[in-house]
Amino acid sequence: MYEIQKSNPDSSIILKTVDGTSKGQQRFQKLYMCFHGVKQGFLVGCRPLIGVDDTFLKGTVGGVLLIAVGLDANNSIFPVAYAAVEGENKESWTWFFKLLKEDLKIERDYKWAIMNDKHKGLIQACGHVFPNAAHRFGVKHLHNNFSTSGFKGEALRRALWAATKATIPAEFISKMEDMAAIDLDATKWFDDKPPSQWSRTHFSTYLKYDVLLNNICGCFNRKILDARKEPIIEMMKLPRLYMMQRMQQNRDIAR
Structure with a gap:
């Protein structure tokens, strides 16, 4: 020291x-x-x-x-x-x-x-x-927890990543509806996880940084x-x- x-x-x-x-x-x-x-x-x-x-x-x-x-x-x-x-x-x-x-x-x-x-x-x-x-x-870690909770499979993985990459609210809502069509309980898993923490569409524009x-x-x-x-x-x-x-x-x- x-x-x-x-x-x-x-x-x-x-x-x-x-x-x-x-x-x-x-x-x-x-x-x-x-x-x-x-x-x-x-x-x-x-x-x-x-x-x-x-x-x-x-x-x-x-x-x-x-x-x-x-x-x-x-x-x-x-x-x-x-x-x-x-x-x-x-x-x-x-x-x-x-x-x-x-x-x-x-x-x-x-x-x-x-x-x-x-x-x-x-x-x-x-x-x-x-x-x-x-x-x-980090969405990779988020997906690991999502999968561990029982929501597995390629369709749900793709649905999650589509929601995270959405850039406008209407697109985000549409992607979450697509996830609900696969498994309604999967969307409920995100109820206590604000989109501002994991989806581009809700990120603050101040930082100009949207890496997931x-x-x-x-x-x-x-x-x-x-x-x-x-x-x-x-x-x-x-x-x-x-x-x-x-x-x-x-x-x-x-x-």
């Missing part, structure tokens, strides 16, 4: 500990990282959209890596921040979101969109920290497969190297 602050002033490197087994000892619990250059690059060159996701760590201590990824002006992924935490829960996500909100200076959250795949504790934490942001769910998948996080996760097997210190270095490479690529493109 000291070396990072020395080489990257104004970066956010936040460590949280808990009481250890011996009196007076502290035990590692969480570590959050967001580099100053990344913060500045995101604020001046990226859309007001953040994809968030988590991935399990495969080292001996276990845990979960939380990530936040944006999109730059070339529609390339722009990793913003990540944190190693003890588990996937509301407390960890809330801690991560509060630090991210402070780093990105998000005051008017209604101008932002958060893309996620409904992980455990994420929805509640996101709603608490970003109550007015547009919450969008959380692929930006998936791309980043694939880049750090080897890092997830390492001990905490080594593991935290590898995403940092990738983020530095992305920043250099962006600078080269700008030139």
Whole structure:
């Protein structure tokens, strides 16, 4: 942490500990990282959209890596921040979101969109920290839940994707009627899932961004497969190297 602050002033490197087994000892619990250059690059060159996701760590201590990824002006992924935490829960996500909100200076959250795949504790934490942001769910994950609930088959899959890709209300209504013709209960499954979270026809026009998948996080996760097997210190270095490479690529493109 000291070396990072020395080489990257104004970066956010936040460590949280808990009481250890011996009196007076502290035990590692969480570590959050967001580099100053990344913060500045995101604020001046990226859309007001953040994809968030988590991935399990495969080292001996276990845990979960939380990530936040944006999109730059070339529609390339722009990793913003990540944190190693003890588990996937509301407390960890809330801690991560509060630090991210402070780093990105998000005051008017209604101008932002958060893309996620409904992980455990994420929805509640996101709603608490970003109550007015547009919450969008990756349709691939939505379809998986749809299928798990018993609504399987190619016809229903096509009907769902047709509804998500609709761009005007009349078209959306028509596509949902087509789904009801296949299985009326399938449309009722969406009663507690506002279309603004998964269909283009109800997306806010402020963001000018209508992608339906959380692929930006998936791309980043694939880049750090080897890092997830390492001990905490080594593991935290590898995403940092990738983020530095992305920043250099962006600078080269700008030139």
